[in-house]
Structures are given as structure tokens and as C-alpha cells.
Amino acid sequence: MRPAGVAARWALLAPMVLLSAAPIAWMAIAALRPGDQPLAAGSPWWPDQPTLANVVGLFGDPQFSRWVSNTALVTAGTLLIGLVTSLLAGYALAYLDVPYSRSLVLVFFATYLLPQAVLFIPLLRMVSRLHLLNSPAALVLTYPSMVIPFGTWVVWSFFRRLPPDLVDSARADGAGVYATIVHVLLPVVWPALATVGLYAVAVVLNDYLYTTTFIQEPSGQTITGALGALITADIDNPGRSFAAALLAAAPLAVVCAFFADAFARGLSTGIIEQ
């Protein structure tokens, strides 16, 4: 590439990288702030005596462990329900000659696009009727409704691109539904499931509306809901909240580092190469 092209590329990329990373860097640095040193003391960008006390302190904090275990529970439930139901539905739609299967897939796709803000008011009523208010179970019940439409559609479109002989020959050998799914399809469908799984984790960690609507007591809250509520309480020194936020974001970052490519590919093949 010509030097002018290289210069143009970095003129574009350098500020973008800086702006992308700065807020997270700011969060990471403020997390190193000692508890008795508010943002007002010295530079808000660099504490006088950086310390890991905030991070270490979180591990013994019963409230924080509560939020983490709530989040883990909700994530595990959403993942399990989302993956299993999407796999089964995607299989049925792709291989079992369901009448109007294409229209059904379109219905699932349409549901995936529905903004969650349309539904939170009636869902709150449903959750309270089921006596699930303030319980993480309310989220395990409602988050899959956001994951399954996307998941079914991704799994279905993945199956549709597989060579049909794969399943046909397994069936000719006498494999039933269970054997076909578990022994023939599961070993090849994992990139699609990884995409759906990442999406499910993202649904849990990005939601603020359902979690704050259905759960009003801090003890039942997920980590994102709880930290959002702390925002004004921590105005002088957000170090502890920041440390907690970074710890909460870390699992997703690690998973993404491994699966980012698979995710991007799954997402773009799902959407573009329909």
C-alpha cells in the first residue's frame, strides 16, 4: 500500500482506538483508587497510591457474591434453555418437513427483532402473578424469549447450509432423532451454538430493563442491575463499583477473545448470507 494510504489508515484508526479504549481504561484506573481517596483528590485519571484493595475487597463482600451468584444462575438457566430449545426447534424446522416451516422461521426472526421495551409492562404483571417478583427466576423465565428466536434462526440457517446427505445417510442407517442430533449434528453444529451461547450471555449482561423492572430488592439483583442502581450512591469514589464492573465484564471479554471470530462469522452468515 502507498504511504499515503498507510497514513490515512492510521489517521482514522488511531483516534478510534483511543476513544474506544479510553472509557474502559478510565474505569480500570479509577478501580485502583483507595477507598479514602475520592475522585476530587488529585487527578481523576490517576490515583496517588494505586491499590488493588477494591478488587480484593469484593471477594469477601457478601453482597457482591450474591449478585455474582444471581448472575451466574440466570446466565446458566438462560444458556441451557436457550441452547437446548433452539437446537431442537432448528432441527425440526430444517429436517422434519414441517408444513410452513419457512413461514415459522420468519415468525421466529420477526420475534427476534421485537424491542424488549414493548413487553416489559405486561411481563411485570405476569411475573408478579407467578410470585416471581424479586427472584432471579423471573429473568430465567423471560430472557430465553429473547434468545430462542435468534437461536432457532441461527441453528436453522446453519443446518440449511450443511450437505443434506449428512442427515439422510444417518437416517438411512437407521439413526433415530436422538442419535441424529447427538451423534451426527452436535459435533458439527457447535459454531452455531457458540454464536447463540454468546448472544445469550450478551442478553443477560446487557439487560437493564427487565432486571430493574422485575427485581426491586438488591438481594435478588444481577450484577448489572445492581451496579446501575449504585451509580449515584458512589458519586464521590466509584472505585469499588468500577472494580465490580470490570470483574463482571471479564468473563464475557475472555469468552469473546476466544470466540469473537466464530461469533462474527455466525452473526454475519446468519444475517447476510441468508
Place this chain on the structure above:
Amino acid sequence: MERAEARPQVVLPLRTPRRRPSRRNLLIAGALLAPAAVLSLGLIAYAIGLEAWFSVSDAGPGTNGTFVGLANFQYLAGLDTFWQTVENTGIYSGASTAVKLALGLGMALALARPFPGRRLVYALLFLPFIFPVVLGTIAWFFLLSNVNGGLDWLLIRAHLMAQPFEWTGRLPMVSVVAVNVWHGTALFAVLLLAALRSIPRDLMDAAAVDGAGRLRRFVHIVVPFLRPAALLAVVLSLLGNFGDYAIVELLTRGGPLGRSQVVSTFAFENALISGYIGVGAAVALVMVPVYVAALAVAYRLLGRE
């Protein structure tokens, strides 16, 4: 199944011919589809039904209320804050999407060819997207704060400003759009990058050999290849942003004085804080026409291939 084999094969062997399913197969298919259908379509259909009822009722906390016709919608139609909310939501959604498309396109083009450090740059640009939006917004809340905020401190140090500026108070819409763009640009870049990679090299090379310059190749080859991906990213973003809640709620709470109020925060306020569930449901239903329009565009896009 057996019937299909008896039929003469006229279709290309790439696709299995459509078979008439046996009753047993239909039962199995139904059983496999049921959990997904009940937990997503069933739950959503139930919620939409209840929402529609709420919007024509005087429902309050704990009561389903009585039928009041279109009173809730009439009330909203006469309410200035409602129209401001709709306008804000449109601006928020439109401006965020436009900026993300422009920046995402730049990002994708700059990342298209390999260069030293590309992997690291890609990871750093992708970071805001995988960082949970609630947590990212919390970081921005403190960055933009006029009390010891990180941005003010930098600008004052650089002598660009004499005293702290109240970003979220004075420029609430700009602030929420900025955070949205920060979070969502990477998704545009990823989708556009995937489309860029699908351009056959031969095509570009052949065009270059035929004497087409950079600009002509961009306009006549790159743009047509990018269009479906770009359009779909735009539709997804417009729709997603129209129902956005977390960024606005955490950064400005819809304020000051409703200047950054959007549909979801307004519905939340009416239904859950003031207790007018009917009015809140009517506000939330405002998203439905936008949703239907976006759906029509998305279907046309998917159906064309």
C-alpha cells in the same frame, strides 16, 4: 418417506425433495418445536395481548382495570411531553445509526487489508461492543460528570475550557448518542467487514486491469457488495435504538425536564413510577408501527437472495 423415493427425481440433488411428512414425523416435529415456541412465541403473544388490553384500560398497580376506549391514546396525543419523547426517540435512533454507519464503514475499510498490529487494533475497537452496555454507560456517566469528571479535567488541563461543563445536563441528546455510538459502531464494522471480504479478488483485479480507478471500483463494485449488509445493520440499529433503555436511563434519566426522554423511559415512568399502567402500555405500543416497518424492510432484504 418411501413415497418420495418412488417419485422421479427432477430436482437438483443439492436439495432433498420435499416429502410429505408422516403423522409420526409431525408429532416428533411438534414435540421438538414446542419448548421453543411456548417459551418465546407463546410468552410474547401473551404479553402483547395483555399490553393491548392495558392500553385501552385504566389498569393500575395490581388491577387489570376497566375498558376506557382510546382515552389513553387521546390523553397522550394532547401531551407535549409525549410528542417530545417521540421526537427525541427518532433523533436518538436516527442520529446514532447515521454516525455508526459512517464510522463503521471507515473502520471496516481501514481494517480490510492485513497490516502490522491489525489484530490488536481489531480487539481494541471491538472492546466497547462486548463490554456490557450498562457497565460502559456507568464509565461514561463518570467521564462526563461535571463533578470531577474525566473529560472536564482533560479539557481544563488542555486550556480548552475554564470551568467544568455539565455535559449530560446541557447536551443530553448529544451525550446519549455519543455513548450509543461508542457501544455500537463495532457491530457495523464487523458486518461491513464480512461483506467486504465476500468481494471476489478477481473482480477487483479484473476491474483494475480494465483501467477502473480506485473511486470507480469503490462505487461500482464495493458499494453494491456492501449495500445489503449496510441496510440490514441500519434496520437492526434503528429498531434496536428505538427501544433502547439502559443508556438513557443511566446517563440522563430522560432529563433534564424530559429533554432526552425516550419511549422506553417514558413508558417506564408512566407505568411503574406513576402507576398509570394503561398510559405506559399505550406509550410502549408506539414502537409497534416502527417495528412493523423495519420488519418489512428486513423481509424484503432476506427474501431477495
